Amino acid sequence: MKYFDYAATCPLDQDAADIFIQASTKYYGNSQSLHEAGSASANLLESCRQEFARLLGVEKAGIYFTSGGSEANYLGIMALLSAKRKNGNHIITGAAEHSSVYNLMKKLEGEGWEITYLPLNSNGKIELASFIEAVRPETVLVSIQHGNPEVGTIQPIINMAEYCRSKEILIHTDCVQTFGKIPVAPLAGWVDALSISGHKFYGPKGTGTAYVNPKLAWKPYIDGTVHEKGFRPGTVNVPGIAAMTAAAQKAHSLMDTETKRAIKLREALIESLSEVRDSIEIFGTEGDEQLTGILGMAIKGLEGQYVLLECNRKGFAISTGTACHTGMLSPAKTMSAMGIKGKPAKEFFRISFGRETQQEDAVNLGRMLAAINSQVSSV
Template identity: 40%
Template sequence: MIYLDSAATSPMRKEALDAYIEAATTAFGNTQSLHDAGSTAADYVASCRQMWGRFFNGRAEGVYFTANASEGNQLTIRSLLRGRPPELKDIVTTKLEHASVLTTMHELEKEGYRIHYIPVDSYGVLDMLAFEHTVSHGTALVVMQLVNSEMGAIQPVAACAEYAKLVGVPIHCDVVQALGKIPLDVTELGVTSAVCSAHKIGGPKGVGIVYIDPSVHWESVYEGTTHQHGFRAGTVDVPAIVAATIAAKYALADQPQAFQQALRLQALVSELLPEGVQMVGSNSSKSPFIQGLIMPHVEGQWMMLECNRQQIAISTGTACKIGYGEAMSAMSAMDYESDVARKFVRISFNHQTTCGEVEAFLKVIEQSLIQNKLKATQ
C-alpha cells in the first residue's frame, strides 16, 4: 500500500523497535520501586528526559510523559490554569486547534471560563492584530498549535508568545505536527509549554511528551499524585518512552533532508494537480508535509474510499475526530462553505515518501474524477 496519511500516524522506525525490545528486557522494573530493578528503570527515564530537554532546547526537569499528546494537551492546559490566579477566566485560542484542545475548551467554558477564538485568514493563519487586541493582563492562558493538522498552516507562535509575555500570560503550544518536520526550539518560540507525540515521528503509539518551563508555576490536576512530580498519575511505560526518545533522535537527525523532500513533493502536487482540484492554504505559510485538497465534484469520503480501493491510504481529516467534522470545523473558520468542506481530503508525508508514490496518487485522483464525471452524464 502507498501510505499518504503520516499526519495520522507513521510506521515505527526499526531503531525505535529495537530500543523498545532492549528496554523491555533490561528495564522492566517500576521506576517508583527502591530496589535495583526500579533504579535501572528510573535511570532509563532520567536519560530520556535529558535527551528530550536537548531536543526541545529546554531543561530536563520540564519534561513529562503521558499516554498520548491528547492527554498531554488536556493535562497541560488544566495544570497551567490551576496555577493561575482564580479570577482570571479568559482563554485565547483558535478554531483550528486539535480535537483534544477544542474539547477541553468546551469543558472549560461549562466551568465558567470565557473562550476567545481568534479569526484566521483564508490560508488558516491567525489575525495578529486581533490577537493583540484580545490578549491582556486579564487573560489566563493562550493556547495555540504551531502546525495545523488539516492543511498544515503554520501559526506565528513566536510573535504571539512575545506579545503574551509582555502582558504576563503563559502560552501553551501543540507541536505534534512540527517535531521532526520543521525546526523546533521552545526557547526561540518563547512558549511556556509544548506537547508532541511519539507515533507521528516513527515512535510507538501511547506516548505523549510534554514540556513545561520549570520557572512557571502550575498545579497538579491529580491531588496526592507522586508520579512525575504530580503531573500525571500512573506507572510510566519505560520501554515505550525509550523507543519514543530514539525515534525522536533519528527524526531530528533526518529533519533537514526530510523537509527538502517534502518541499519537492509539495511542488510535485502543485505541478501535477488534476484540473479542478484545489490546494488549501498557501505553500509559503504552511508545512509541506501536509496537503489539504478540495475535490471539484465528489465528496472527500468517496475519494478516500476510492483511493483505498487502489491501495493508497489518504484521509478526510484528523484521525482523532473522524466522523465528527474537525476538518469541516477548521475549513469553516477559513470561510469555506460546508458543501465545499465535504469535498476535502488530506495527504501527508513522512521521510520515506517518494515522488513516485505521490504521482501514483495524483493519477488515481485524475482517473477517478474523469470516471465519476462520465457516470454523472450518462
Template identity: 40%
Template sequence: MNYFDYAATTPVDRESLHVYQTVSEEFWGNPSSLHDIGGKAKQLLTKCRERLADMLEVPAKGLYFTSGGTEGNHLALVTLALSRQGKGKHIIIGGAEHSSLHSSADFLTQWGFTVTKIPLTSQGMIDMDILEQSISEETTVVSIGHVNGEIGTIQPLHAIKNLLVSRNIFLHSDMIQAFGKIDIREFTSVVDCFTLSSHKIYGPKGVGALYINPALDVSPMIPGQTHEDGFRGGTVNLPGIAGFVSAASICRDTIETLHYTRLRTHFLSQLEERIPGSFTIYEGPEHAQLPHVIGLGIHGLEGQWLMLECNRRGIGISTGSACGAGSMPNTMKSMGVSHRAGKEFIRISFGRDTDVDHVNSLVVALSDIHGKHVTSLT
C-alpha cells in the first residue's frame, strides 16, 4: 500500500525496534525493585530520561514517561488545573486540539471548572485577539498545540506565552505533531509543560513523555502513585522507553524539511493540473506551515467515501485525527468551515519513505475518482 497517513502513526524504525528487543531481553527487571535486576533496569531508565532531556534541553527532573500522547495530555491539563484551582477555575484550550484535551477539559467541568475554546482563523492559526479577550483573573491554564495535526499549521507559542507571562498562567502545549519534524528546543523553555509521543516519530507504540517544569508548584493528578516520581501508576514500559529515545535521537539527527516541501509542491501542482479549481487547500502562512501535512477537500466528494475509494486502489489517506475518526474534524469546526465542506476533508501526510512516484500515484487516483464522480453526475 502507498501510505499517506504518517500523521496518524509511523512504522517502527529498525534501530528502535532492535533497541526494544534488546532491552526486553537484557533489562527485563522492574525499575522500582530494589534487587540488582531491578537496579540494572533503573539505571537504564535514568539514562533514557537524561538522554531525552538533553535532546530537549530541559531538566530531566521534570520529564515523565507515559503510555503515549493521550495519557500525557490528560495528565498535563488535569494536573495543572487542579494544582492551581485555589487561584481560579477557568482554563482555555484551542478549539482544534486533539480529542484527549477536549475530553480532559470536559472532565474538569465536572469539578466546577469553566472552559473556553479558542477558534482558529481561516488560515488555521489560533485567533490571538479572542485568546487575549478570553483571559480573566480566574484563568490558570492555557493549552495550545504546537502543530495542528490535521492541516499542519504551526502556532505562535512565543506570542501566546507573552500574553500569559505577566498573568501567572501556565502554558501547556501538545508538541506531538511537531516533535521530530521541526527543532522544538527553542520552544521547550517557552512553555511550562508539553507532551510527546513515540509512535509519531518511528518509535514503538504505547509510550510517550510529559514534561512539567520542576520549578512549578504542582501535585500529581492522583496522589499516592509509586512510579515516575508519583505522577503515574503502573510499571514503566522500559523497552518502549528505550526504543522511543532511540527514535528521538535518530529524528533529531535527520530533521529536514526540503524533502517534504518538494513533495508538497509537487502534489499540489499536479493536482491543480489534473483537476483545476476542484479542491480547497486548508493551510497557514508559509512561515507557519509544516510541509509534511496537507489538509484539503475535493469539491463534491465526501472525505470518508474518498478515503475508502483510495483504499480500494491500495492508497492510505485519512479524514483527520485517527482518534476522532468518523466525525467532522475539530480543525474544520474551529475554522468555521461549513458542515458540507468539513465532510469533504481529507488529510495527506508524508513520511521518510514517501517519494515522487508515490505522490504521482496518489494524484492519479484522486483525479480518477473525481473524474468518475463528475461523469456520474452528467
C-alpha cells in the first residue's frame, strides 16, 4: 500500500520510537512523585518543555503537555476564556475548524456565548477584511486554524493577532497541521495560545503540546487539578513526551528539505494529470500561503468516496477529508466553508505527502486518477 494520508497521521519515527522505549524503561517514575525515580522523570519532562519553548520561541512557563491536538485545542480555548481581558460573550472562529474546536463552539453556543463562523474564499482563506468586520466591542476571543487540513491553505494569523492585540481580544490558533512543516515560531509570540499534535510530525499518538501565554491569569478547567500546573488532570506521559520532543527536533531539522521535496512531488503528480486537467479541480492557493504536502482535489462528476475506494483497490491510501470527519454523510467541512455545496462538495478528496513518499509513487497515483477519470468519461 502506497500511503498518501500523512495529513491524517504519520508513522512513528524510528528514533522517536527508540527514545520512547528507553524513557519507558528508565524514566518510569511519576513526575509528581518526590522520590528519586519521580525526580528523574520530572527532570526529563522539564528538558522536553524547555526544548518546545526553544522551538516555538516562547517562555517555558507557557508550555503544557496534553494527550493530543484535540485536548490542547479544548483546554487552550477554555484557559483563554477564563482569562479574558474584557467583558463580552462573543467569539470568532472559522467555519472549517477542526471538530475539536467546532464542537466546543457549538457547546459554548448552548451555554449562551455568541459565535461567528467565518467562511473561506475560493482559495480556502479567511479574508482579513471579513475578519475585521466580524469583530464587535463584546468580542473576547478568536480561534482560527493556522493551516487547513483539507486544502492546505495557511491563514494570516499574525495579521489577525496584531488586530486582536489592539482590541484586547485573546487569540488561539490550531497549529496541528503546520508545526514541523513550516516555521511556527514567528506567530507564537503574537498569539495567546496554540495547539500541537505529536502524531502529525512522526511522534507517538496520544501526545500533544499547548502553549498559553504565561502572563495570563487563567484558571484550571477542572478544580483541584495538579498535573501540568493545573492545566490537565492525569499522570503525565513522560515517555511519549520525550519521543514527541525527539520527533519535533527531527521535523525541524528536515523542514526545508521536506518542503522542497513536497513541492517536487506536488508538481510531479499534477503534471501526470495534464491530459485530464480540465476534469480535475485543485483547491487551495500557492506559494507561502499553501502547505505543499496537502493537495485537495476533485474529479468532476465523481464522488470523492468512489475515488478513495478505487485508489484503495489499486494500492493507494488517500482520504476524503480529515479523519475526524470520516463516516459522516455531510461533505468535507472545508467545502461547505468555501460555499461549495451539493454534489460538487462530495467530489472532494485529499492527497497528502510525507517522508516515505517517492516521486514515482506520486506519478503513478496521478496516472491512476487520470485513468479513473477516463474510464468514467468513456461510459
